Amino acid sequence: MLRGVTAQLNPGEAATIVGPNGAGKSTLLNLAAGLLRPTHGLVTGRPARVGFVPERFPADQPFTARRYLTFMAKVQGLADPAPRIAELSDRLRLTPLLDTLLPELSKGSAQKVGLIQAMLIEPELLILDEPWEGLDARTRDEVPLIIAEILAAGRRVLVSDHFGQTAELPGIRVWELVNGELVDEGTDDEAKCVVELVVKADEVAKTVADLREGGHHVNRVRAADREDLESWHDMARSEGSS
Amino acid sequence: MIVSLARMRLFSFVRTGRAMAPFLGVLVMLGVIYGGGPAQPGEAYGFSAAILFPILAWQTKILLDVEPDVQRRLTVVAIGGLRSEIVAGILAALATGVVLVLLTLVVPWMIGGITGPREAGDPPLADGVIAGVWANLLLLPPALALGALASRAAVGTAARGVAVLAGGAVVGFAFGVRDSPVAWLAPPLIPTSRSTVDGLAVGSMLGYTAQALVWAVLVLVGYVMLRRRND
Incomplete structure (x- = not known):
């Protein structure tokens, strides 16, 4: 349950939602993504292109990674998704597994599929729910770079992170959820990378x-x-x- | 985008093998209906349309339940909103429903299950075929709506889904008995079946069409409201 939450994310800004389990981080992400409607209040200015990375990618589906990503790209209106899928798979080192069935992928590889599907259309708002869960070390290192690139392009990123790792990213706003209320702790201008x-x-x-x-x-x-x-x-x- | 999502759902429905159950259900139904010998098309098609109703609803529920809940959320975000996701689901269900309807209409001819008029006063073959096709197409929208209402995304649990599905089918059959005062509350399964025996009866056909469509629209509104509440 969230109450009295007022927050704004401007183009080129990223925010990380921190707080203990059950604090409402996923609820806030779902509100931002348009998956939930607030019982009171408004969510306005949501961009048309939103990418959403779930905490656990639903791998129990009868597709190969390539077919799944192709379907998801076409659902998002991408007419020729093959080059984009190749580019992102190469970057996240998923290329050798593209023709593997989703249920046969390891948890980390399945999570990469979840990351890729969210970035196929270059989202104006990328929402990541605990993006580090299950990822290998090299891909974990890649996530901050991806976030930095999205911000550099003037787009927005919203991350939930109960380990607080994203709070170390430069320029990221920290939104802490305390007893259902959001405390905007601003950015750490002295942060270094x-x-x-x-x-x-x-x-x-x-x-x-x-x-x-x-x-x-x-x-x-x-x-x-x-x-x-x-x-x-x-x-x-x-x-x-x- | 909507068509792409419908295709994704259909691929999943077929690849997981879940399409087999309703397909086999229709074949068993046809075996039972036509096992006793050939029948005139109005009578046979009218009866098979009524029996097909719960199978079509069941198939719609299975199709909409194939996708994991988290994937459904990803899909809603990817396609840009709940409305397009719902339309894609109904479109996929319509495509699978049309396949079952075609199966119900064509297989009887292939196995010698359809015959022409036998006695003076029997409706002409063409009239019976048209009435039978109408009966099958007429019951498709309410069946899809009932299946959608019974889907996990709308009612949340398997038990509730089965209750909605079974309840809808029972209401359809029980409320439609001859001279029922509450026949207007249910999709016209039995009245349609009775009507097709006499061939083309345009007045009653229009009335039942309106009743089926109104019922389907009301149930679909309920489905959309539940989806908006749950998602």
Whole structure:
């Protein structure tokens, strides 16, 4: 039960709803998504294109991941969804599993399908209900980047997060639910983030100098590990194919 | 978008094997009706239309229940609102319903179940066929509406769904007995069945059509209201 909730999310803004289990986080997300109507009050200005990522993706359906995403894309009005599905699957490393039946996917892979279906049409408002549940470490790292890109494009993101991980994202508003009431704790202007880069060895000195000149603090320089190199090759491949 | 969602639902309905039960139900029904020998089309089609009514309603409930609840919410958001999601569900149910109706109309010809007039005064073959087709199409909207009202998205639990489905079918049969004072409260299953025996009776056909459509619209309004309350 929520009462006396007044909140606004402007273009380019993200908010994370924090609070204990049962505080009403999912209720607020459902109101924002248009899945629930308030008994009193109004939800206004909801964008036409909304993406919704559920806490648990419903994998008990007779589709392969590819067919499911194709259907969902067409339901959202995307005439030729194959390139978009390929792009997002590549990014979240779901491509090898696209022709696997949904019930045969692991929980984390099924959750990736849930993420992809919400981003097929580049939503003006992306709503994520506990987006980290079941995701592998690399995909968990990808979620903040996705959120940052959506915000950079002037769109909005609303996240529920009972672990409070999203509160660390730069510029994100924190909405805390206390006894059914929403407390807007604003943004943490002093929040800092760590950006990891992979650069060619002979460009390290120049990159560090450029970053320092831009007012950024460079922590350290280290040799790229296997995961870094995979990420580098993934990027090179996607740039080569586009 | 609505057609794409209807296609998604139909794919799911067939792939999960849930389409088999009503399909087999219709074949059993046809076996029972035509097992005793051929009949004139008005009489046979009128009777099969009444028996088909609960099967069509049941099929609609099964179709609308295939999708997990969370997926239904995703779909509502994806398609941009409850109205389009409801229309897509009804469209998919209509497509499956038309298949069963066609099966009911065509299979009897394939197994020699239909015969022409036998005695003087029997309605011509064409009149009987037209009346029988009308009876089957007439009962499709109220059957779809009853199945939708019995779906999990509307009533919430399997027990309530079965109660609504069985209650609707019983009302349809019980209220329609000859000289019933409350026949107007139910879809005209039995009156339609009686009417088709005599071939084309345009006056009563129009009356029953109006009754079936009004009943279907009222039940569908109830379905939409429950969906708006629950979703």
